[in-house]
Amino acid sequence: MHFFLTVLNLTERSIKIKIMSPRSAKQYSEIRKQKKELIMETALELFAQNGFHATSMSQIAKKAGISKGLAYNYFQSKNEILEEILETSSKEIYKNIDINHDGILTDEEFYFFIKKTFQLINRNRRFWKLYTSVVLQTNILEEKNKSMVEKLTPAFDLIRNFLISKGSKDPDGDMMVISTLLKGASVIMIFSDFYPSELLEEKIIAAIQRILSNNNVTV
Amino acid sequence: MHFFLTVLNLTERSIKIKIMSPRSAKQYSEIRKQKKELIMETALELFAQNGFHATSMSQIAKKAGISKGLAYNYFQSKNEILEEILETSSKEIYKNIDINHDGILTDEEFYFFIKKTFQLINRNRRFWKLYTSVVLQTNILEEKNKSMVEKLTPAFDLIRNFLISKGSKDPDGDMMVISTLLKGASVIMIFSDFYPSELLEEKIIAAIQRILSNNNVTV
Amino acid sequence: MHFFLTVLNLTERSIKIKIMSPRSAKQYSEIRKQKKELIMETALELFAQNGFHATSMSQIAKKAGISKGLAYNYFQSKNEILEEILETSSKEIYKNIDINHDGILTDEEFYFFIKKTFQLINRNRRFWKLYTSVVLQTNILEEKNKSMVEKLTPAFDLIRNFLISKGSKDPDGDMMVISTLLKGASVIMIFSDFYPSELLEEKIIAAIQRILSNNNVTV
Amino acid sequence: MHFFLTVLNLTERSIKIKIMSPRSAKQYSEIRKQKKELIMETALELFAQNGFHATSMSQIAKKAGISKGLAYNYFQSKNEILEEILETSSKEIYKNIDINHDGILTDEEFYFFIKKTFQLINRNRRFWKLYTSVVLQTNILEEKNKSMVEKLTPAFDLIRNFLISKGSKDPDGDMMVISTLLKGASVIMIFSDFYPSELLEEKIIAAIQRILSNNNVTV
DNA sequence: AATGAATGAGACTTCATTCAT
DNA sequence: TATGAATGAAGTCTCATTCAT
Incomplete structure (x- = not known):
C-alpha cells in the first residue's frame, strides 16, 4: 500500500x-x-x-x-535580416550548381546546366526579385554581390570550352548571345508573367541548339 | 547727373x-x-x-x-519629383518610337527599330536603372508601369506580322526569343559593364538575322 | 541488488x-x-x-x-537590486562605527575613528564609487541618502565635544577643516590612484594632529 | 506728382x-x-x-x-549635446586660470589662486555636478577628462615651488594636505549646502595659512 | 522666388519585466 | 529553483513637409 x-x-x-x-x-x-x-x-x-x-x-x-x-x-x-536572407538563400541556390566534375562539359551536362538555371530562377522568383532590388539600392552589399558573381565564372570557362569543342567559329560571340538569352529569360521570369516559363524555356533551349547546330553546318 | x-x-x-x-x-x-x-x-x-x-x-x-x-x-x-522624372523621361523616350506609319514593317524599319532600342537604352542608362529600382520597390507606381508597357503592344503586333511575312513558321516563338534577346541585352547594358555595348549590339543583331534567315532556309 | x-x-x-x-x-x-x-x-x-x-x-x-x-x-x-546593495553595504559599513559608548571621545577613540574611516573607504572603494554615482543620477534615492547622512550626526557631536575638550577656540571651524580633510581624502581615494592611500592617511592624520596641537599651543 | x-x-x-x-x-x-x-x-x-x-x-x-x-x-x-556642454563650460572655466606669468608664485598670487578656485567651483556648481557624474558613468570621455586634469599640472609645480620657497620641510606632504583640503571643499560646495561656502573658504584659507606659518616656525 | 528653422509622424532599437514551461 | 522566449513602453534619431520671413 x-x-x-x-x-x-x-x-x-x-x-x-x-x-x-x-x-x-x-x-x-x-x-x-x-x-x-x-x-x-x-x-x-x-x-x-x-x-x-x-x-x-x-x-x-x-x-x-x-x-x-x-x-x-x-x-x-533590420539589415541583418536582409543579410541572412541573402546568405541563406544564395547558399541554398549555389549548392545546386556543381558541374565542376572533370572540367569538360558534355552535351548532356551543358543542357542540364541550362535547365538547372531555369529551375533555379523559377523556384526562387521572390528571392531573385529581392536580390535584384537590393543590389540596385544598396552600395553596402557590393562585396557580397561580387562574391555571388565570382562563383559563376568557372561555369563561363566551361561553357566557352564547350562552344569551341562544338566547332564554334566565334565562341565569345556565341557565349555573349547565349548569356544574353539566359539573362533575358531570367528577367522575364522574375519580373513578369507575360510568357509561361515552360514555353519560354523550350524556345530558349531551341534557340541555343540552333546556334550550336548553325556552327556545325557552317563548318 | x-x-x-x-x-x-x-x-x-x-x-x-x-x-x-x-x-x-x-x-x-x-x-x-x-x-x-x-x-x-x-x-x-x-x-x-x-x-x-x-x-x-x-x-x-x-x-x-x-x-x-x-x-x-x-x-x-518627393514622390511627385519621382513621378515627374518617370513621366518626362518616358515621354522623351517614347517620342522616338513612332513606327505606326502604315502598319507594315519593312526590313529597314525592323532593323531600325532594333538599333533604336539599343540607342534608347544606352543613352538613358541612369534613367532605366532608376526606373527598374523604382518599379521594384514601389507598388504605387504599378499603374504607371502598366501604361508604359501598353505603349509597346502595337509594336509587338507589327513585329509579329513582320516575322510572318519573313516566313516564320513559329512567329510567337521567334518573337519570344527576339524579345528575350532584347530584354537580356537591355539588362546587361543597364546594370553591368561586362560587354562593350557596340559589340553586344552587333552580336544580338546578327543572332536576330540568323533567326530570320533560318526560317527562310527551312522554308 | x-x-x-x-x-x-x-x-x-x-x-x-x-x-x-x-x-x-x-x-x-x-x-x-x-x-x-x-x-x-x-x-x-x-x-x-x-x-x-x-x-x-x-x-x-x-x-x-x-x-x-x-x-x-x-x-x-533592477532598482531593488540597487537598493539592496546600498542598504546591505551601508549596514555593513555602519556597523563598524560604534563609538557611542559613553558619549565621550578619548584621544585613542578619536584617532581610531579617523583610521576606521580611512579603512572604511579603502576597503569599499567600488561601493563608494557606485554610491556617489547613484546619488548623482537619481533623485529617487534622496531620502535614503539623507538617512545615511543622519546616521553620522551623532558622531559629529562627539567630535565637536572632543575638540572643545582639547581646548579648541573655534570647534566648529576646526571641525569644518577636519571634515573637509576627510571628505577630500575620501574622494581622492575613491576616484583616483594619484596618491598612495597609506601616505595620504599619514599626512592627513598629521595635519589633524597639528590642528589640535595648535590649539593647545595658542592656549 | x-x-x-x-x-x-x-x-x-x-x-x-x-x-x-x-x-x-x-x-x-x-x-x-x-x-x-x-x-x-x-x-x-x-x-x-x-x-x-x-x-x-x-x-x-x-x-x-x-x-x-x-x-x-x-x-x-544626445551625446553631442553633452560633449558641447563639457567643452564650452570647461573652456569658459579654464580661460580664467592663467597664473603662468613668470613661473614663480608670490604670496599674493598663491592666495589669489586659492580664492579663484573657490570662485570657479562656486559659480559653476551645476556644471561640476554634471561633470562629476559624467566622469563617473562614462568611460568614453576618459580622454577628455585627462586633458582637463593635465591642464592643472603646471599649477601643481608652481605651488610645489612656492611651498619650498616658504620653507616647507615636506613640500609634497604639504601639497597633499592642501590639495586634499581644496578637493574636500570642492566636493562639499558642489554636493551639499551643509556649510555656507564663504565660511568654508575662510576656514580653509586659514588652515592653509597655518600650514605655511607652521613651517616657518619650525625652521 | 527663396530661405532654413521648425514640426511631428514614424523609423529603428533597447530593455525591464512577464510568463509558459 | 530555473530558463529564455516574448512583450511593450520608451528611447534615439530621421526626414518629408510646413511656415514665417
Missing part, C-alpha cells in the same frame, strides 16, 4: 517538476530555429513586395504575428 | 524684381523651367545612385544648391 | 528535489542567500563600472551565469 | 519684398546661436539634476519648448 502511494507521489511530483522546469536546450533551439525562419520568410515576402527601405520592422513583426522586440531578439538589426 | 544714373539703376533693379511686366514673366517662366529641370536632374542622379527611399530632400536640395523650401515650391512632394 | 541501488538513487534524487524536508529547506535557504549575494556582487561590479542605467539586467544575468528570470525570482526589479 | 507715386510704389514694394524675402544670414545665425544655447542650458540643467542617462531628449525638448526634431537640427546626438 505504501509502495503504491510512493509511486503515486513520485509520479505526481515528476509531473509537477516537468511543468515547472524550463524547456530543454533542444526545445529552445527548436523554437529559435522556427521563429528565425518565420521572421526571415515574412521579411523576404515584404522586402520582395515593397522593397527593403519601404518595409518597416513593425510591418514584419505584425505580419509574422510577433512583437517588434522579439524580432530584435533574433536579429541585431 | 549722377543722381539720375542712380535712379535709373534703382529703376532697373525694381524692374528685375517686378513680376508684372511681360518680359519678366517670360524670364521667370524660364527660370522656373530651369530650376525644375535642375531639381529633377539632381534627384534622378541621387535616386539612381542610392535609391528613392535612401535619398532625402535635404540631399537633393543641397546637391542642387537650393533650399528645401524651394524644392517644395516646384514639387508638391 | 543493482535494482535497489537504482531505486535508492531515485529516492535520494527525489529527496533532493523535495522542498518539504527540514534539511533541504536549510540548504535551499543557503542557496538562495548565495544566489542573492552573487547577483548583488555582480550588479555592484557592473554598476560601479558602467553606471546604473548603462547596465542591463541581461548583462547582470549573463555575468552572474544565471537567467534573467532567476534574477527576478530574487529581486522585484 | 508722378515722382511721389513712384517713390511710394518703391516703398510699398520694398516692404512687400522685405516681408517675403528670407531672413538674412545674420538673422539665421543669431537664431541658431540662441537656440543652441537654449538647448545646452536646458540639457545641462536636466543632466545635472537627473543624470545623463536618465534624461531623455523628449524631456529636454519639452522643457526647452521645442520639438525633438529641432534639437537634432542643432546637435547630431
